[in-house]
Amino acid sequence: MEVHKLANSNVSVLEPKSKKTSMQPGRSKYERKIHKHRLVAIGIVFAIVLLGLGSQIVKANMTYSSTQQSITVNKKKLSKQKAAQSDLKIEINQLQDTNYLKKYVREKYMYSKPGELVYNLPDSVNEIQK
Structure with a gap:
């Protein structure tokens, strides 16, 4: 703030400092350039963080789905x-008898009692026709 005294008066007036018009366009251009660079840098950092977190989410989702699939397969097994x-x-209980x-x-190993004749018959009609 600058203090100006009015002519032929004891009153002084406070006025803001005037900016030079020749420096203002250059300075605002510089400031805009700086702000633009900062926004680009912040955008790049944000994109990198977003991609990193997104890849972690995708990996976790893939791991979860593969784990769920293996759980279902193992439950079936x-x-x-x-x-x-x-x-x-x-079968163990029946083999005790x-x-x-x-x-x-007799059935599994084709054993027979003494004096007993064993005949092998086909299981189905299709085998007879062959």
């Missing part, structure tokens, strides 16, 4: 194994 285990437990064991050995 587990259910098959449990079914096979229950079948084997039933001697009558079942004798019948199983």
Whole structure:
């Protein structure tokens, strides 16, 4: 602020400092250039951060989906194994019975009792026609 005294008066007037018009266009151009560079730099940093976080989200999503797929596959395998285990437990209990064991050995390994004749017949009509 500049103080100016009015002519033939004891009163002084406060006026703002006047800016030189010749420097203002050059200075504002420089300031605009600086602000533009700063905005570009901030934009680039923002884009890099956004790409980094976006890639992390995509990787996490891919990992999650592959984990979910492997969980479903392993659950199916587990259910098959449990079914096979229950079948084997039933078979173990049946093999404890001697009558079942004798019948199983005759059918599986083609054993026969002394004096018994064994005939092999086809299982279906299609095998007869061949």
